[in-house]
Amino acid sequence: MKGSFTFPNLLPLYLALFAVTFIPRFLPMAVLTRFNLPGWFQRWLANIPAAILAALTAQTILVHGKATVFRPDQIAAAVVAGVIAWRTKSLFLTVAGGIVAVVVMRAVI
């Protein structure tokens, strides 16, 4: 996406995103009758959120353009955030701890 991210600029994208957000929420409910997805599809669906979040995390931290990139500050902060997330289960503490860790790492490195 290019240009500045104002509401009018983003509206076409928002309409598409609205559609792909609303349809999975509404369609099964609208059908209302018994809605049986095949077992393999249900298992695939159940794996999707973890898969997409993991791929996105890896890409954000480890990939730049079409190559891998080594950013020690971000990798160390990611480990700290991961440990906090695992121990506390708190989204807020994870983000706060990750931000503090990245600032500290940048001061140290």
Place this chain on the structure above:
Amino acid sequence: MKHTSALLSGCIRAAPIVLGYVPIGLAFGVLARSSGLTTGAVLGMSLMLYAGSAQFLAVGMIAGGAGFLPITIATFFINLRHLLMSAALAPHLRGHPLRKLAFFAHELTDESFALHSTAFQKGLCPSLGEMVSLNATAQIAWVASTVAGSLIGGAIPDPAALGLDFALPAMFIGLLSGRLTDRRQSLVALTAVILAVAGCWILPGNWLVVAAASVAAAAWAVKA
């Protein structure tokens, strides 16, 4: 009278969701602003999408320069889980007109689903009005806190100096950790990380995320 008390009861039952949404909403607003979205763009997104992880995903991809189609497909994928939630609630929602169900469905989130399905599990039968009131209270809290976060974000001159550029990856790590409920999910995540890193020189931009996630999810979709 009965109607008013149902609406009020929906508002009150939304309290735990509101408490959870406010800090995340504030964080989203600050992040979206530091990623270049105006306050109007944040407001529009919270009204139209109203989906926590999908909104973080979309902002991350918009800021990363991804195109229209990859953003739309990735958002669709991350929202697919709502299919199952919507299907699970369907048997309890028989007999309501579609336009009312559409309104209810738009505000179906992981958190509101958790409350509704627990209520049904306990054998309670809240009216549709009460459930919509619960949902609407939660969305108002989300919209207000994301807009507030965006206004706060606008007052911060250099977000990277405060480490705020790392808020989005940290948020993804937090959301991911909540999904790693068993060994299989951890293996899915590990596979997705490996594929995303290994495939980055083949696939441009954010097609990488969609492809790595679909393959990793499929690799572990075999029967237990």
